Amino acid sequence: xxxxxxxxxxxxxxxxxxxxxxxxxxxxxxxxxxxxxxxxxxxxxxxxxxxxxxxxxxxxxxxxxxxxxxxxxxxxxxxxxxxxxxxxxxxxxxxxxxxxxxxxxxxxxxxxxxxxxxxxxxxxxxxxxxxxxxxxxxxxxxxxxxxxxxxxxxxxxxxxxxxxxxxxxxxxxxxxxxxxxxxxxxxxxxxxxxxxxxxxxxxxxxxxxxxxxxxxxxxxxxxxxxxxxxxxxxxxx
Amino acid sequence: xxxxxxxxxxxxxxxxxxxxxxxxxxxxxxxxxxxxxxxxxxxxxxxxxxxxxxxxxxxxxxxxxxxxxxxxxxxxxxxxxxxxxxxxxxxxxxxxxxxxxxxxxxxxxxxxxxxxxxxxxxxxxxxxxxxxxxxxxxxxxxxxxxxxxxxxxxxxxxxxxxxxxxxxxxxxxxxxxxxxxxxxxxxxxxxxxxxxxxxxxxxxxxxxxxxxxxxxxxxxxxxxxxxxxxxxxxxxx
DNA sequence: GTCAAAGGTGTACGGCGTACACCTGAGACA
DNA sequence: TGTCTCAGGTGTACGCCGTACACCTTTGAC
Numbered sequence: 001x002x003x004x005x006x007x008x009x010x011x012x013x014x015x016x017x018x019x020x021x022x023x024x025x026x027x028x029x030x031x032x033x034x035x036x037x038x039x040x041x042x043x044x045x046x047x048x049x050x051x052x053x054x055x056x057x058x059x060x061x062x063x064x065x066x067x068x069x070x071x072x073x074x075x076x077x078x079x080x081x082x083x084x085x086x087x088x089x090x091x092x093x094x095x096x097x098x099x100x101x102x103x104x105x106x107x108x109x110x111x112x113x114x115x116x117x118x119x120x121x122x123x124x125x126x127x128x129x130x131x132x133x134x135x136x137x138x139x140x141x142x143x144x145x146x147x148x149x150x151x152x153x154x155x156x157x158x159x160x161x162x163x164x165x166x167x168x169x170x171x172x173x174x175x176x177x178x179x180x181x182x183x184x185x186x187x188x189x190x191x192x193x194x195x196x197x198x199x200x201x202x203x204x205x206x207x208x209x210x211x212x213x214x215x216x217x218x219x220x221x222x223x224x225x226x227x228x229x230x231x232x233x234x235x236x237x
Numbered sequence: 238x239x240x241x242x243x244x245x246x247x248x249x250x251x252x253x254x255x256x257x258x259x260x261x262x263x264x265x266x267x268x269x270x271x272x273x274x275x276x277x278x279x280x281x282x283x284x285x286x287x288x289x290x291x292x293x294x295x296x297x298x299x300x301x302x303x304x305x306x307x308x309x310x311x312x313x314x315x316x317x318x319x320x321x322x323x324x325x326x327x328x329x330x331x332x333x334x335x336x337x338x339x340x341x342x343x344x345x346x347x348x349x350x351x352x353x354x355x356x357x358x359x360x361x362x363x364x365x366x367x368x369x370x371x372x373x374x375x376x377x378x379x380x381x382x383x384x385x386x387x388x389x390x391x392x393x394x395x396x397x398x399x400x401x402x403x404x405x406x407x408x409x410x411x412x413x414x415x416x417x418x419x420x421x422x423x424x425x426x427x428x429x430x431x432x433x434x435x436x437x438x439x440x441x442x443x444x445x446x447x448x449x450x451x452x453x454x455x456x457x458x459x460x461x462x463x464x465x466x467x468x469x470x471x472x473x474x
Numbered sequence: 475g476t477c478a479a480a481g482g483t484g485t486a487c488g489g490c491g492t493a494c495a496c497c498t499g500a501g502a503c504a
Numbered sequence: 505t506g507t508c509t510c511a512g513g514t515g516t517a518c519g520c521c522g523t524a525c526a527c528c529t530t531t532g533a534c
Contacts, residue, residue, distance in 0.1 A: 124428065
């Protein structure tokens with residue numbers, strides 16, 4: 001066998017382990033997390049890996065393929081639903097898990113559902129979702145309704161969460177105050193209700209976590225309540 | 238007054254009306270609708286307007302500013318809620334209207350909420366939203382819950398709708414069949430529940446409109462049911 | 475020891491957003 | 505009517521981007 005050089009096991013200097021798809025994808029994920037989708041370029045990525053840009057193309061077909069792989073890594077982070085634990089807790093936990101993943105990787109939000117070639121983790125995740133609901137007695141049609149509505153809520157929430165420029169309830173107050181000062185005075189007069197909300201949010205703070213739980217409970221409650229009706233395969237109203 | 242040349246009133250050849258911000262934004266919207274966000278470049282846009290690329294920068298500060306303006310045009314297409322018509326129909330119609338706008342301009346979905354400088358139509362829209370709910374007796378806190386959840390649903394639904402590669406129920410069948418044939422045979426065995434859904438959707442067809450209405454009714458029902466509770470400003474569960 | 479295949483390199487091309495200096499023509503005012 | 509000003513349009517150029525293509529190097533099987 002070839003002797004391993006005793007020096008660095010980590011890639012550095014003249015010695016560097018051969019690249020493979022996994023390390024390229026992992027590094028790309030880290031880069032996107034750090035610098036956003038705009039910062040994710042073949043050149044910066046290759047530099048992080050200590051390699052020339054074109055070397056990446058030995059491991060990914062093109063940038064689209066790179067994104068496909070990255071998205072499937074994100075899917076792999078999402079907890080799989082499991083009918084054994086009951087559809088409600090299972091779906092709730094999966095939704096929370098999906099939101100957390102989208103929070104860790106905000107650049108992924110628009111892309112999770114948009115892949116032309118869904119990866120393995122993506123397929124596995126959706127398969128488990130269908131299995132959980134079908135296994136819990138939901139009709140085929142109902143299963144589609146529920147996944148559609150629940151996912152819509154989580155995606156949409158993550159989208160809003162990404163947009164607002166604060167992370168904690170305390171920060172939200174500062175941001176609101178700043179916005180109020182930035183806004184031209186005529187805007188305040190023109191949009192009184194908006195002004196009220198910004199004021200109140202600034203005072204009371206805005207907590208994404210409880211906001212998410214509230215909405216999630218709302219949707220799950222509604223599903224629970226409508227379940228027997230949907231079991232009977234009623235046509236939608 | 239200066240005599241207008243009798244020839245073309247439309248810009249062409251050597252004669253061309255002076256550009257202004259509105260026409261630039263409108264043409265950019267049309268270009269994005271036609272070719273997507275990727276097709277929206279300063280060079281292609283300028284060519285459509287019969288002008289050199291740099292000319293655009295006399296009317297928009299940069300591409301970000303261009304996008305800001307385009308997004309506000311989309312907001313302007315969204316029907317404003319109005320407390321007079323009752324919160325439920327008003328919110329329902331606004332949600333439908335928002336979905337339609339996002340369907341006309343799929344490129345806008347990730348951007349509507351992400352603007353650092355919200356435009357006038359955007360502010361007006363949200364102001365009307367708050368006004369409608371507050372005016373219908375919802376507490377401040379509840380108003381935030383409802384807008385957050387409802388918007389999340391609409392954005393998320395639009396996102397899913399954009400992703401799936403068919404528009405009509407009939408097409409959905411063909412697409413499903415195609416997907417089944419493309420998929421490697423081991424995938425079918427590994428994901429039985431997913432397979433079932435694709436099969437059933439292929440057979441029964443999938444209609445976005447009724448799917449949207451179902452989810453929307455679900456959320457609105459839940460809001461209606463919880464309204465008295467939320468009026469009392471209960472803390473979230 | 476030989477050799478094919480896989481992995482990494484270097485160069486180059488067309489497209490992007492846009493900074494900067496320049497030219498032009500329309501409208502204001504004498 | 506002649507002049508001036510300055511908003512609007514132009515041309516050139518720079519540094520990014522993704523990636524095609526030809527080339528070299530290393531690896532592992534035989």
